[in-house]
């Protein structure tokens with residue numbers, strides 16, 4: 001690989017690109033997931049019980065090491081990304097030569113994009129696609145179903161919230177870690193309840209990412225856990 005030193009301007013572009021692509025997308029994904037956990041208290045409790053089974057009651061913070069022992073946590077994050085991908089398209093790509101794609105001719109340099117959200121909502125691929133069901137990513141023995149969550153799309157593409165192939169989001173590992181970490185800690189410390197019965201509105205609005213049209217409102221109370229010491 002050819003090494004070249006990066007000029008200040010290039011570093012700035014990279015830094016800006018990473019912070020823009022990284023913060024909005026992750027916080028949007030987290031808000032959608034929390035909205036679904038408020039809407040579905042049973043799923044929130046199941047996640048809390050999983051965390052309870054892994055860490056001591058007195059432990060203040062869920063740490064990175066703990067996350068690997070929580071398959072349901074990962075399933076909740078994946079279901080959030082399938083049902084509410086922050087970007088409904090990837091960045092524009094282009095073909096380098098005249099190409100036939102599914103019977104359509106795309107001329108050289110023609111722009112190509114992918115309907116990320118529609119893929120995750122395809123009823124031919126996903127059962128009850130509009131329902132929030134983290135269990136779809138789990139095996140009956142409570143492990144994560146590796147076939148269902150090939151998030152990089154290296155074997156087959158059933159959903160691609162981070163894109164796929166050479167231009168896949170370079171931050172996807174960090175994003176998954178952040179989402180699992182924040183989600184686990186938010187549920188471990190607090191109980192989240194809908195303000196008005198079960199009326200969480202999942203309408204969408206297109207901004208830089210696809211956000212909640214009516215941002216989540218919830219009653220948040222500290223969980224009563226037996227504290228050690």
Ligand code: HEM
Pocket residue numbers: 017018019021022023025026029085086087089090091092160161162163164167168169170171172174175
């Ligand atoms: C839930 C969180 C995230 C989602 C859903 C997401 C999704 C995506 C998608 C769909 C693309 C376009 C891929 C393509 O065009 O094929 C992308 C590109 C990118 N993402 Fe992310 N991303 C997330 C978090 C992050 C984070 C945390 C970082 C950095 C720390 C990051 C940095 C980038 C960069 C720099 C690109 C442009 C890559 C290129 O031009 O080839 N993203 N992301």
